[in-house]
């Protein structure tokens with residue numbers, strides 16, 4: 001199963017850099033979310049990785065560039081934004097031609113059609129397909145060669161909520177079989193559910209990469225929610241220990257002290273605890289913090305900037 005290594009990727013259009021010195025890895029057995037706002041350079045990066053665009057740097061699949069792979073369709077499957085379907089050739093024939101050209105057995109065509117849920121429309125022409133059905137056909141094509149690596153650009157585009165859930169489960173399953181899966185999206189909430197690892201870019205540059213948990217964990221400490229029948233006594237003790245304490249509907253929102261320290265203080269003051277809940281940062285909050293909440297990025301999380309401020313966590 002292939003380790004993908006992208007090193008020093010770069011691309012300019014008309015002298016304007018859109019991808020700059022971008023390096024990251026995609027590990028086998030995991031879904032790596034490729035995250036960035038519209039225009040951040042995700043599609044350009046994926047094209048560079050597959051040698052479909054010329055630019056700086058290199059990408060290797062277990063040490064070999066895409067163009068040096070024998071039978072590349074059996075090693076790397078890709079779904080890019082432009083869909084090269086022939087409008088009047090049936091979905092099945094489209095896949096049969098692709099299979100024949102790549103020495104993939106024709107029997108695989110019906111397998112992948114079933115895998116993406118298109119068996120019933122196998123004899124329909126893609127021009128009658130919805131956006132979501134087109135995505136499924138593109139995914140079927142990427143899976144034809146049973147590749148150990150998948151590079152997918154916004155595969156959930158056009159899918160309804162059930163389709164998005166189906167896609168998430170399929171990609172997680174494919175990764176669990178040991179494949180390397182790189183999937184781009186500008187939807188943070190979907191990525192939080194799908195990805196094991198993240199590569200986050202902004203304006204063509206790397207912002208962060210690594211496990212989702214590390215990325216979220218790197219966000220500033222969030223408050224702890226505390227409820228106690230002796231709330232006033234406890235709040236005074238917490239403030240005395242340097243915490244910032246707000247009271248909201250009978251709950252103390254405590255910043256600046258760990259949950260265990262709060263528990264110790266409550267014990268010392270004889271205060272009974274009815275709740276002691278450390279709050280986790282969300283992927284959205286970690287993302288906005290990492291990107292400094294720049295306007296370009298805020299567009300990714302509608303409403304999240306104002307709502308984060310002073311919101312009950």
Ligand SMILES: Nc1ncnc2c1ncn2[C@@H]1O[C@H](COP(=O)(O)OP(=O)(O)OP(=O)(O)O)[C@@H](O)[C@H]1O
Nearest residue numbers: 013014018036037038039040041042043044045186
């Ligand atoms: N063929 C091209 N000619 C000129 N500029 C281009 C071309 N392709 C992309 N760009 C520019 O490069 C930048 C990065 O685009 P790219 O499509 O890679 O971003 P993206 O992160 O995939 O965005 P999206 O989420 O909207 O798909 C954008 O500013 C885009 O306008």
